[in-house]
Amino acid sequence: MSLHQKERDIIVQNEYVDNFDFSEIEEFITNASKDLFISHKFKNSSTTLVQPRGGFPTYNKQYELYEEFEKADIDVMPLTIDSHTRLNDYGSAKKMLMLSEANEVDMLNGYPLVNHGYRNTRKMVTHFNRPVSLRHGTPDARLLIETALASGIFEIEGGPITYLLPYSKNFPLDKAFLYWKYVERVCANYSGLNEPINRESFGPLTATLVPPCITIVIQLLEMLLSLEEGVKSFSVSFAQTGSVNQDAVMANVIRKMADFYAKKIGVEDATINLVYHQWMGAFPRNKEFSDSLINTSSFIASLVRADKIIIKTRDEAFGIPTMQCNAQSVANTKYTFKVLKGLPPIVDEEEEAILEEEIHSIMEAVFNDSADTLWRKTFNSIKNGIIDVPFSPHIINHNAVVTIRDEHSNIRIIEKGNLPISEKCFAYEKSKVKLSEDKTTVINKIIEDIGVMHE
Amino acid sequence: MSLHQKERDIIVQNEYVDNFDFSEIEEFITNASKDLFISHKFKNSSTTLVQPRGGFPTYNKQYELYEEFEKADIDVMPLTIDSHTRLNDYGSAKKMLMLSEANEVDMLNGYPLVNHGYRNTRKMVTHFNRPVSLRHGTPDARLLIETALASGIFEIEGGPITYLLPYSKNFPLDKAFLYWKYVERVCANYSGLNEPINRESFGPLTATLVPPCITIVIQLLEMLLSLEEGVKSFSVSFAQTGSVNQDAVMANVIRKMADFYAKKIGVEDATINLVYHQWMGAFPRNKEFSDSLINTSSFIASLVRADKIIIKTRDEAFGIPTMQCNAQSVANTKYTFKVLKGLPPIVDEEEEAILEEEIHSIMEAVFNDSADTLWRKTFNSIKNGIIDVPFSPHIINHNAVVTIRDEHSNIRIIEKGNLPISEKCFAYEKSKVKLSEDKTTVINKIIEDIGVMHE
Amino acid sequence: MKVVTGVVGNDIHVVANRLIDISLQARGFEVFNLGVNTHLEEFIDAAVESDADIILISSLNGEAEGWCRDLQFLRAEYALKNVVFVIGGNLSVGEAKDEDIVPKYESYGFDLVFHQVDLNTGLDKLEEFLGKRS
């Protein structure tokens, strides 16, 4: 038995899981409808696909949600997982699921997929026959992903960095790399059976003042780690920055860089897609304004010609949205895409050159780390602050990079910590903001910048 | 007594008008608060000013509307005039006003300013102390404008072409030119007393498939006719075309051309502002989608850096909006402007060059007309189809130009009628659309293009 | 069959009027299009002169109610018993409901009332109505 098989046998056995029948699962995937594969949909569509977020504790409520989404002619169905499952706390998830079922009150902020199991979930997924995207935030997602793929969910979001640094405090980063290596391999293996499984990285990270170069470096590294294992369809992503121009710059640069680095490791046959997240930071508490903000994000997604957009709702500041509200958001976004025509290309050569140089510098530093594999190089780079994510709750994160917004709301680096960017680039970043020496002024500016979309 | 004074004496005397006290009016304007002048506000503000539409029959309801707008922190108050007054039918307006007052049902689609008189209206205008913009659509607006200026309304929309070709069937165009000449002169005269009175042209015209070159030529001609009479603050305008790129091209070109032609007639000391109209054509009947459409328009106004935007509401397809709905639209637009930062410049050199050439060709043909004055040259040019507005209801309009949308929703000329544009430009326009020889296909495409923003 | 059509009152919204002209012709009607800004008396005059079967009025800007109240008197005066009176478009100032609008205009003397009804749906119903009558 291969090591992989051994690992698999351990993972799929615990008190919360039904028996896995792997030969039946292979057969299911081999014969599954092409419509379940987002990789297939990307290939055959020219507009930006629309995907909301959404996960309810009980099977029935999730089913109803999908019915609403279907009416709004959604492109990609979401399956958002609850935060207990995300931390592998299936016991708490089970308890809260039971409470939710008994009381008709939602006691979970997502769908506890492991507790529901793949046999049930697959019924729902195949019934609606649209691509489903798994959204979680789990460092050790091995069991979750086995369950998802067996259910007919053929897009898996996340990665060892993007689902760890924003989503966990203590979970060991090296373990996360290994657990995700497992996930990549499972996805790669199943990709040979039918259309490829699509992997997607989570570019928004903490959604709070993350500078473009860090976002893109992390996107590239997760892409490379995935391609290395044989994945053939991958989506890089980022979230609305707050500056239209910075969004356009990021989109242009991330496309170029993804291409460049995929080639660099010798992969030429993988499809790379671009996903744009509507504003992921703190929302206004006025629902009308939230609608405006959401529409503004959709406009930018069109401008940057994203392959997919992940949307928010007018309820964002308040709590998990109602189904109707969520479906309405889908319909509004689809309408905006329909009427938005004649989009001009946007190019800012100077900004793009600076950003590219920053990315190359950081990537070079990662590649130059003395460790033997890319994941170990990346691990070391995070540990010593070559990669540093503002507002990460994780203990390993360096927390030395400080960013604020310039007058056009571009996110700029004002303290570079251990980021290996050139003096020239750093000087450019700093030249854009009027720096104050006074620490409380800077803190107040940061607080203001966090609430930049508030009314 | 000057001819002008004689004309004035005749105008302000009819059975529906109170006595005008001109020396009191001069004194009022001389001492009026700067905050009433939009020309002053333009000078001192860097964002796009927000102005809705809005006119109710009764004084009280108009007052309440202003109260709502004030809460939404509006920049420019509208005063939209009813359609009877627009056609100088003060009798019908009076009858409907009385019915509206008696029954608390609105029997007019705007505020009958002449019937209310300047003494009353001034109380309201000065109470709110914000710039008011007069929106009407009246070919003979002499009495209306005298009343407006005396009321403290210091922005006057319209012009002999833009308020005639879309707004009237039979009204004689030559008379319209003369009546507007009067209006320009009154505005110019009062402009010396305090801040300048701002005149604004109505770029949307019929809001239905008007090609950019015709819109801009008409904007330029009305601007020139106004500057000739001594007006010092003028706004050119256009409405969302349906293609973002065409909007950007129009904005860039209209700015350059306004500058060029003002200089050409020797005026260098006038301020020219750019006004953008949110989508003016047929609206969707889904109010959520209307919100999205409106927000999309606001985004474009920011992109093209308009000095002012004139907004619509989610009720557009249904009828005159409620006050609350209208105020909400103001608040939403202001929110969008607030959060929309980092706007990239958009330049499309090829499209701009073609459009400029078309404009210069038409302007040249107008200037080359053998008549003695610019207004007579313009009159002749409209009469013989050198200027031709699609979907104008006016009998003088040539109705030979046919336009449809290309695949990016740019409006393109497919039949040029008597438009004096070069073969090269016309070939460019036609090259953008796959032309069908079949007439019913073209008609069906036009019907579809009219409903381009429908769900 | 002969139709007199136009947009009533001081209303100058011409786009629907152009489409109505095209659509009626496509359905085989003989059309006298008076265009926009047409007063009620002009419709009646044209119908009498051309011996029309149908008067099809559009109103978009909210004015119709003001004008069409006089229809009953005119109808009586000119004895236009066999002419079918149709009105459509946006038949009130501000947003209004069908339940309120349709009976009101029927009481003014219209045979068919289409408030915010799509053109083709309305013309289908008109042909149905004409079919039933003959």
Added chain:
Amino acid sequence: MKVVTGVVGNDIHVVANRLIDISLQARGFEVFNLGVNTHLEEFIDAAVESDADIILISSLNGEAEGWCRDLQFLRAEYALKNVVFVIGGNLSVGEAKDEDIVPKYESYGFDLVFHQVDLNTGLDKLEEFLGKRS
């Protein structure tokens, strides 16, 4: 005064937590920030160990209700009579009203409950409460 603060349960929303840390310090409190992903027992442990006056809990992701039901038992077990228990953030899954949320959490044993209340408003009320008590 000593405050133990943190974000309860499996919740990792850290932004408010960072701001709370800064704001409490600015107001002169001695702060023990346990950060995100802190279980109820850890709050109690830290309060006992540091002899804290206040436990100030944040919850953003909707989990709080699940965890805080056990507070009464813990409070009884550890005899933390004089410790002020404060909770704030977004205290339900989905949208909820103050009238429903506040009494519920008070019944769990919280002295002050701030559902969707701005941080500074909440901290002002906390200081007011402390002032009245002493």
